Each structure stands twice: as C-alpha cells, then as structure tokens.
Amino acid sequence: MNKSSIGARLAAAPYLVWSVLFVVAPLLMVVYYAFTDDSGNFTFLNFAQLGSYSDVFVRSIWFSLIATVVCLVLAYPVAYLIAMRHERTQRVLVMLIMLPMWMNFLLRTYSWMAILEDTGVINSILSKLGLSPVHMINTPGAVILGMVYNYLPYMILPIYSVLAKLERSMIEAAQDLGANRWQVFTRIILPHSMPGIASGLTMVFVPSVSTFYISQKLGGGKFDLIGDTIERQFQTSYNYHLGAAISFVLMVLILVCMAALNKFAADDEGGLLI
Amino acid sequence: MKRRFACTLVFTLLASFVIPLLVLSAEAQDETVGSGYINVFNWGEYIADGSDGSINVNEEFTRRTGIKVNYSNFATNEDMYAKLKSGGVAYDVIIPSDYMIARLIEEGLLQKLDFSNIPNYSYILDEYKNIYFDPNNEYSVPYAVGMVGLIYNTKMVDETPDSWSILWDEKYANKILMFNNPRDAFAIAQFLLGMSVNTTNPEDWDRAAEKLKEQKPLVQSYVMDEIYNKMESGEAALAPYYAGDFLSMQQNNPDLALVYPKEGTNIFVDSMCIPVTAQNKKAAEMYINFLLEPEIALANAEYICYASPHKAVVENPEYSLAGNEVIYPPEEAKANTEYFHNLPKETLEYMTQKWNELKIGGSNNISIYIGLVVVVVVVVAAFVIRTIRKKRQNAYIDGPAGDK
Incomplete structure (x- = not known):
C-alpha cells in the first residue's frame, strides 16, 4: 500500500477519472432521480408506486435464477473438461467458447427468433421429418434459453480459470491419502472452484435479471422483465423518476444477492484454511 | 417510418466503410468550392442514397452548393426529441412527425422559416398546407405522408x-x-x-x-x-x-x-423544420428548397415508398408509385383518418x-411465487446448516488450542 509511488498513482488516474465520470456520477443521478419528483422536491412517491411492479420483479428474478442454475449445470462440466486438457488445446477451446461473443448480442438474439419460430428453422426441419411442430417462440422457455445462450460464456470462463490454476499435486495428495474420485471432487476440486462459481453466478445472474432485449424478441413482448419496464419509463413514458426508482431497487436487490453470494464464497475460503 | 432492423444493420455496416470515403471526397471538394456544412437529422432509410441507380441526394447537394451534409438518423420521434433537447449537436434540419412538431413549436424549439429562400414550397399540395400543428405554415415543410x-x-x-x-x-x-x-x-x-x-x-x-x-x-x-x-x-x-x-x-x-x-x-406527416439552435439557417433553407426540387423529390419518393406531398412528383408520368392505392388511397379511405396531436403531459403519463x-400484467402464475419462496427457503436453510457446522468445527479445533 505505502509503496504506491506517484507514478503508480498517475497510472491509475485515467481510470479514476473514468469511473468518477461514468460510474459514480450516473449512479448519483439515478439516486437523485429516484428520490425526487418533477419539480426536484424530495419524495418517496416513486417507490410507493413500485407495488404494481412486483409481478415483474418476481418474474425477472425467477427467470434469471433458472437461467443461472442452467448455466451452472451446463458450464461446470465444460469448464472442468477444458481445464483438464493440454495447455494448447485449452487455448483453442477457450477461444471457441468466446467465439460467439465476437458477434453482436442483438444479432444473435435476433437469429434465435428465426430459429424458434413456428415457421422457423427447427419447426421446418421437424415438419420435413414428419414430426409435429413444437411451439417455442414467445414462451418463458424461449426467454430463458436466450439468457442461457447469451451468458453461458460468463459462467464457463471464471470456473475454467479457477480450475486451470488448481494444483495437480493436491489431487494427487488426496488420492495418496486414499480418497476416491467422488471424495477428490467434493473435498478438493469443488471447494477450490467455489470462487469461480461465485463470480460465474454473479456474472450470469446480474445481466440476466436486468436484461431487456431478450424478453422483447423471444418472449413476444408478453413477458416483460424489469429491464423492459425501466427502458419504457425512459423511452416512452419520460418518467425518469419512476425509472430511476425501479433501477435503484434493482441495484439494491442485486447488491443483496451478491453480498449473500460473497458470504458463501468467503466462508468457503475460510473452510479451506482450516 | 420504422424500417427493417436488418437493413439498418447492414446499412450501418456499409456506412462505416463508406462514410470515411465520402468525407474524404467531400473534403476534397471543399477545398475547391468550400462553404461550410449543415447537420441533418432524419429517420433511418428516409432519403435516396444512390442505390438502385437513384440519386444520392446528400452528395448531389454538396456537388451543387459546396455545402457538406452531416447526415444522421433517428428511430423514433422521442429519440429525436431527446437528442435535440440534450443540445449535443446543433442540428440545422430535422424531419419529425406532426405531433412532435406541435410539441417542439409549443416548447419554442423551432424557428420560423424564411419562405423567400424556399421558392419550391409552391410545389406542396394544398391538402398538406395549414395542418393543425402549423396552421399558418410558418415552421414546417411537408416531406412525406x-x-x-x-x-x-x-x-x-x-x-x-x-x-x-x-x-x-x-x-x-x-x-x-x-x-x-x-x-x-x-x-x-x-x-x-x-x-x-x-x-x-x-x-x-x-x-x-x-x-x-x-x-x-x-x-x-x-x-x-x-x-x-x-x-x-x-x-x-x-x-x-x-x-x-x-x-x-x-x-x-x-x-x-x-x-x-x-x-x-x-395519418401522419413528416415535415422539415429548423431548430432554434441551428448554426447555418441559410444553408438549411437551401437544403429544404433543394429537397423540393422536382427530380430530387421524385428520387426520394421512389426510394422511401411513402406518399409525396409534392405536386410535381404525383403528377410526374415517370413516378412508378403514382396512383398506387396503398400509399395514395381513394378519398373514402381517408375520410376517417385522424392525426396524432401532442397530448398533455398528464394524458401521456x-x-x-x-x-x-x-x-x-396477467401472465404470472402462482407457481413462480411458490418457486421463489422455495428457493429462498433452501438458500437460508443451507446457510444456517453451514454456519452451525462451521461453529462445531471451530469449537473442535479451538478446543485443544484453548487447552494450551
């Protein structure tokens, strides 16, 4: 700490300026709008209106919880398998995971529409094979699929990076001491990958709970999430105050979730030390 | 009015390649003719751009007058309003719709046009004059309907x-x-x-x-x-x-x-207006007048596929959409049409x-609530069990240590 020279501080200055301008200032503006009315007076009225939005909050949290769990279930084996490969193979595989992210997020979601529609790719293949079509688009499942598809890499990468750094000697030591495969996994590998899982959970949950585009395109505008509601307050209702209040509550919710998650992760590290 | 998303994307991609070239060529011309630029703000895909052998309207304007056109797009009237209000760019010409023009006039954001600089206004059909948002034809010139x-x-x-x-x-x-x-x-x-x-x-x-x-x-x-x-x-x-x-x-x-x-x-009318913040009013009026030149207006009408309020266009025998019943419906279809007005704030809210x-509303069912409650209970239970277990562990470890 005391080693931070003037040079180091100068090097940090651009980011400091950046975060004050584009992180702290906007946050303060959100707080300001959330607690004021049109004439700039302090008020709690914006929050009093939130009761009618409870359905949206509940739906958003539920959808993103499911998406997060699905991501975790899908991502963990993938991350594990990648981490166990030869280093050069690892690099290629990680790049393959990131590949879809090179394409624009909106484009990818848009193409899911064409895939899932009743006259879309999947259903036209099904009908060619003589099978009955499946209705997929504009259902909650489609929205969750969109979330999983878009945010899966954010779950794989942190878990992978933790697993890749895991000392092989620890596994060997456990094996030497007579642990079977299951015990090695639950006692060594899983606890050590907890920090990766924790950051993966946050990195998937936070963007999915606040997403607004996926539900509009894949849910047919019939399963509005918090993000959609906020967007509408700013874009069509011009009600910045209510929009800010909803954003504020969303931020608090996310903070609470992250705090709980961090508590878990921290406990685990404590467990490791013991 | 609202154009295809994919088209916009492709257009944006192409534009990112083409615009630098355009700017370069425009700059090259600027050295020879040289006299400023104007900022034009219009709907996406709402002007002939030279594709399919049409006229590239903005380039043509630069070629004739030497004035560069900084052209940008908006997707909704509300977006346009927000950009204009923020004051980041001083737009010289904007082309919003009726109710938005009413709002802009009400808020004093538009300036009166000098029609002596816009002689081509005489081409505008009578039915598109004196519309409610500009009853005395002072602020706006109809562009498309x-x-x-x-x-x-x-x-x-x-x-x-x-x-x-x-x-x-x-x-x-x-x-x-x-x-x-x-x-x-x-x-x-x-x-x-x-x-x-x-x-x-x-x-x-x-x-x-x-x-x-x-x-x-x-x-x-x-x-x-x-x-x-x-x-x-x-x-x-x-x-x-x-x-x-x-x-x-x-x-x-x-x-x-x-x-x-x-x-x-x-029914809606998109009209050309000049905001009070315009830097180059003379050139803006030149641009509006230029868009009303019969061959330019024809090129735009062919390209954007909306009805033209321009006499010389609708009467032009070469106009491929002339008499098209979709964009020029018979009078009885237009009998019940109504313009959007700018609603008072309370009504809008x-x-x-x-x-x-x-x-x-409506699509949430009780099972989501039950599901969430179950999740919360499970998480809390896991947390409690974990804490208890840890305490026991600590007690076990601390025990011998405490004896020392």
Missing part, C-alpha cells in the same frame, strides 16, 4: 377484412401481431371504439386499455421492426403497420395485402401507465 393500415396474409385469412375488429377475432388467436408502442397500439383500440385518438378523458383511455387487455391472449407478439420477418414468413397472419413499409413486405411475400379499416386510421399495466 403515411397512414397506418391493416396488413393480412390472404392465404391465412379467409375473408377480406374491413374492420379493426378482426384483430380481436379468436379464430386468428396467436396469429395476430400488435404495435409495441403505446400510442399506435391504443389508436387501434380507440378507432374501433369510435373515440378520438387525442382524447384527454381518462375514462376513454380506460376503455381502450380494457379493449387491449381483452386482445392480449390472442396476440402472438408485440412488435415493431420484427413485423417484416413475421409477416413475410407467414409466422403471423394479421398486423397493423405503416403502409409505406407494407410495400417492401409485399415484394417479399406477394400473398400479403393491406386494407384501410372502415373505422378510420392514423396516464396512457403509459395503462400500457405498463397491460404489458406487465
């Missing part, structure tokens, strides 16, 4: 619809698309209920909202640009949309047809509140 129509797929809809009520017909459940913006969506319900789209009576809005709620279970999805794909592929059978955009859908799927329902529909209720 459109109406909302009912688009349907003739292969999927047996009858020939003549009423908005078909959008409430259970026979077509899950084949119906609806506007994903409150003003346009409410307008459909309001025409059907026989009320004005500019009503300020909350009870009227309640009734319209009720009507939309009734429709929600039948609606496949609420869309804007996605309508192109969904109508062209036959995913949906019925949709209200802007008639100009219908023509390009029909090119891709000839089974599509459009009618103007008997209850009436929304009430409308969006009703729209919110429509969009968020």
Whole structure:
C-alpha cells in the first residue's frame, strides 16, 4: 500500500477519472432521480408506486435464477473438461467458447427468433421429418434459453480459470491419502472452484435479471422483465423518476444477492484454511 | 417510418466503410468550392442514397452548393426529441412527425422559416398546407405522408377484412401481431371504439386499455421492426403497420395485402423544420428548397415508398408509385383518418401507465411465487446448516488450542 509511488498513482488516474465520470456520477443521478419528483422536491412517491411492479420483479428474478442454475449445470462440466486438457488445446477451446461473443448480442438474439419460430428453422426441419411442430417462440422457455445462450460464456470462463490454476499435486495428495474420485471432487476440486462459481453466478445472474432485449424478441413482448419496464419509463413514458426508482431497487436487490453470494464464497475460503 | 432492423444493420455496416470515403471526397471538394456544412437529422432509410441507380441526394447537394451534409438518423420521434433537447449537436434540419412538431413549436424549439429562400414550397399540395400543428405554415415543410393500415396474409385469412375488429377475432388467436408502442397500439383500440385518438378523458383511455387487455391472449407478439420477418414468413397472419413499409413486405411475400379499416386510421406527416439552435439557417433553407426540387423529390419518393406531398412528383408520368392505392388511397379511405396531436403531459403519463399495466400484467402464475419462496427457503436453510457446522468445527479445533 505505502509503496504506491506517484507514478503508480498517475497510472491509475485515467481510470479514476473514468469511473468518477461514468460510474459514480450516473449512479448519483439515478439516486437523485429516484428520490425526487418533477419539480426536484424530495419524495418517496416513486417507490410507493413500485407495488404494481412486483409481478415483474418476481418474474425477472425467477427467470434469471433458472437461467443461472442452467448455466451452472451446463458450464461446470465444460469448464472442468477444458481445464483438464493440454495447455494448447485449452487455448483453442477457450477461444471457441468466446467465439460467439465476437458477434453482436442483438444479432444473435435476433437469429434465435428465426430459429424458434413456428415457421422457423427447427419447426421446418421437424415438419420435413414428419414430426409435429413444437411451439417455442414467445414462451418463458424461449426467454430463458436466450439468457442461457447469451451468458453461458460468463459462467464457463471464471470456473475454467479457477480450475486451470488448481494444483495437480493436491489431487494427487488426496488420492495418496486414499480418497476416491467422488471424495477428490467434493473435498478438493469443488471447494477450490467455489470462487469461480461465485463470480460465474454473479456474472450470469446480474445481466440476466436486468436484461431487456431478450424478453422483447423471444418472449413476444408478453413477458416483460424489469429491464423492459425501466427502458419504457425512459423511452416512452419520460418518467425518469419512476425509472430511476425501479433501477435503484434493482441495484439494491442485486447488491443483496451478491453480498449473500460473497458470504458463501468467503466462508468457503475460510473452510479451506482450516 | 420504422424500417427493417436488418437493413439498418447492414446499412450501418456499409456506412462505416463508406462514410470515411465520402468525407474524404467531400473534403476534397471543399477545398475547391468550400462553404461550410449543415447537420441533418432524419429517420433511418428516409432519403435516396444512390442505390438502385437513384440519386444520392446528400452528395448531389454538396456537388451543387459546396455545402457538406452531416447526415444522421433517428428511430423514433422521442429519440429525436431527446437528442435535440440534450443540445449535443446543433442540428440545422430535422424531419419529425406532426405531433412532435406541435410539441417542439409549443416548447419554442423551432424557428420560423424564411419562405423567400424556399421558392419550391409552391410545389406542396394544398391538402398538406395549414395542418393543425402549423396552421399558418410558418415552421414546417411537408416531406412525406403515411397512414397506418391493416396488413393480412390472404392465404391465412379467409375473408377480406374491413374492420379493426378482426384483430380481436379468436379464430386468428396467436396469429395476430400488435404495435409495441403505446400510442399506435391504443389508436387501434380507440378507432374501433369510435373515440378520438387525442382524447384527454381518462375514462376513454380506460376503455381502450380494457379493449387491449381483452386482445392480449390472442396476440402472438408485440412488435415493431420484427413485423417484416413475421409477416413475410407467414409466422403471423394479421398486423397493423405503416403502409409505406407494407410495400417492401409485399415484394417479399406477394400473398400479403393491406386494407384501410372502415373505422378510420392514423395519418401522419413528416415535415422539415429548423431548430432554434441551428448554426447555418441559410444553408438549411437551401437544403429544404433543394429537397423540393422536382427530380430530387421524385428520387426520394421512389426510394422511401411513402406518399409525396409534392405536386410535381404525383403528377410526374415517370413516378412508378403514382396512383398506387396503398400509399395514395381513394378519398373514402381517408375520410376517417385522424392525426396524432401532442397530448398533455398528464394524458401521456396516464396512457403509459395503462400500457405498463397491460404489458406487465396477467401472465404470472402462482407457481413462480411458490418457486421463489422455495428457493429462498433452501438458500437460508443451507446457510444456517453451514454456519452451525462451521461453529462445531471451530469449537473442535479451538478446543485443544484453548487447552494450551
């Protein structure tokens, strides 16, 4: 700490300026709008209106919880398998995971529409094979699929990076001491990958709970999430105050979730030390 | 008015390659002719750009006058308003719609035009003069005109619809698309209920909202640009949309047809205006006058597929869309049309509140609540068990240590 020279501080200055301008200032503006009315007076009225939005909050949290769990279930084996490969193979595989992210997020979601529609790719293949079509688009499942598809890499990468750094000697030591495969996994590998899982959970949950585009395109505008509601307050209702209040509550919710998650992760590290 | 998303993307991509070239060439010209630039703010895909052998209008303007055109797009009137208000760029020419112009005039954001610099104004048809938002023709010059129509797929809809009520017909459940913006969506319900789209009576809005709620279970999805794909592929059978955009859908799927329902529909005019913040009013008026040159107006009318308010265009024998019944409907179809007016703030807020209720309500079922409660209980239980276990562990470890 005391080693931070003037040079180091100068090097940090651009980011400091950046975060004050584009992180702290906007946050303060959100707080300001959330607690004021049109004439700039302090008020709690914006929050009093939130009761009618409870359905949206509940739906958003539920959808993103499911998406997060699905991501975790899908991502963990993938991350594990990648981490166990030869280093050069690892690099290629990680790049393959990131590949879809090179394409624009909106484009990818848009193409899911064409895939899932009743006259879309999947259903036209099904009908060619003589099978009955499946209705997929504009259902909650489609929205969750969109979330999983878009945010899966954010779950794989942190878990992978933790697993890749895991000392092989620890596994060997456990094996030497007579642990079977299951015990090695639950006692060594899983606890050590907890920090990766924790950051993966946050990195998937936070963007999915606040997403607004996926539900509009894949849910047919019939399963509005918090993000959609906020967007509408700013874009069509011009009600910045209510929009800010909803954003504020969303931020608090996310903070609470992250705090709980961090508590878990921290406990685990404590467990490791013991 | 609202153009295809994919097109916009492709256009943006192309533009990112082409614009630097344009700027370079424009700069090269600037050295020889040289006299400033103007900032023009218009809808996406709303000006002839030289594709398909048409005239590149902005380049042509630069070629003739030496004035560079910084051209940028907006997607909705509301976006335009927000940008204009923020004052980041001083726009010289903007082309918003009727109700937005009314609002801009009301807020003192537009300046009066000097019509002696716009002699081509004489080409504007009389029916597009003295419209409510600019009763004395001081602030705006009409650019394009459109109406909302009912688009349907003739292969999927047996009858020939003549009423908005078909959008409430259970026979077509899950084949119906609806506007994903409150003003346009409410307008459909309001025409059907026989009320004005500019009503300020909350009870009227309640009734319209009720009507939309009734429709929600039948609606496949609420869309804007996605309508192109969904109508062209036959995913949906019925949709209200802007008639100009219908023509390009029909090119891709000839089974599509459009009618103007008997209850009436929304008509809109997009007009050229000069904001008070304009830096180069003279050049802006030159630009407006230039857009009214018969061959330029013709090129634009051909390109954007909306009705032209320009006498020389509609009377031009070479105009391929002349007399097209979709964009130039017979008088009886236009009999019941109504312009959007700028609604007072309270009404606007009430409308969006009703729209919110429509969009968020209804589809949650009790199982989601139960599911969430279960998750919370499980998490809390896991947390408690873990803490207890840890305490025991610590007690076990601390025990011998404490003996020392």
